Amino acid sequence: MTRAPQKRRLETRTKLLSVAAAIVQEQGYSGLRVEEVVHQAGVAKGTLFSHFKDKDGLLAVLIGDQVTRLLDGMEAAGAPLDVAELTSRLAPHLDFVAQDRVIFDLLLRYSGTTAAEPDEVVEASFIRQVALLTRWLDYMQAAGAIRKDQPPQLLAEGVQAFLNHVLALGFCMAHETGPSPAQALEPYLQTWLQPPG
Amino acid sequence: MTRAPQKRRLETRTKLLSVAAAIVQEQGYSGLRVEEVVHQAGVAKGTLFSHFKDKDGLLAVLIGDQVTRLLDGMEAAGAPLDVAELTSRLAPHLDFVAQDRVIFDLLLRYSGTTAAEPDEVVEASFIRQVALLTRWLDYMQAAGAIRKDQPPQLLAEGVQAFLNHVLALGFCMAHETGPSPAQALEPYLQTWLQPPG
DNA sequence: TTTTATAATTGACCACGGTCATTTTCGATC
């Protein structure tokens, strides 16, 4: 039985998160330095690590927050009617992750989270994303827009795989000014979701 | 026009690599410490970084070496006849990568390398792997074992995506003693390579 | 052989994430 945290602790946590968010705002995720966060927050370094397991734990909260916003937008939009529409629904998420390798790396660590008990923000938002995708695909199957020979859960995992593939490709190109991630994604999804023979 | 390296330099490089390989042998890839390598090799730390861009550069040579061996084995085996056989051909590679997250992370950085001019070992072996996969799929298409509506190149990339997906899943499970990566891979490949309607 | 340009190596130094024994603060109880 753990006690309720003191007021002071919640304030410190909030301060750390808002400072970190501000730094990310102007330096990007990969520009975040623990020393800078604790300095601007006016606390000692150890304090940060008593609030978050490690730097990734802090990033996870920030990133999970953004993903949650994106998911809100996706849910509001409703199920797509075809693969092209599905692709464009995924575009904001792709653009967000493609913006910084740190995001991609962190999300990849959780891309297999299916278990319940998601005490981490990222895990929670990830599970929500898979659930949403599965719902969409289920709907699209019913509407006859995609293949029906596989459970939507499996198809959703495939979509995940291609999302990550496209993102990884994008980061490898490095300096290449290719098309948007979503454009790169579409042929894979078309092929993956096409009805079988 | 760069000059040929001196004898001494080649010896140092060889020494560094053999020491590193020995350490990996008994500590695993994630157990490798730069300090330990240079100490055992009897050189200064700066020397290592004049031979390899960074720690990953060293790891890339070691890992690229192993992947090359695996590819030799795969090429010797010839093209698979169906998806099940394809899966089992990929099993050794999966097992190798699944053995240590460091390998997975490093390979993922290069999983989009399609350009020529592969001065890095990993890039070279990666390109070779994609080429081999493409050849196999081309053969399987001709044999009528898989779908023919997409170019083998695209199908090969999809296989790549699923390889990475399965591996990522495996690392997320963490303590879970699931089935072999290859077993987890097969349903995805079956679905991905199945002829369309 | 001596000179000389440059290749190769060196190791003190830095950046950054993370730890933990110690100290400070909080808030419940008397």
Added chain:
DNA sequence: GATCGAAAATGACCGTGGTCAATTATAAAA
């Protein structure tokens, strides 16, 4: 308000990867 046990915060310290101006070894030219 005084006391005290637990919660919170502290900051000196560590591990590890990576840098770079200075030094040493090499081989070609004089």
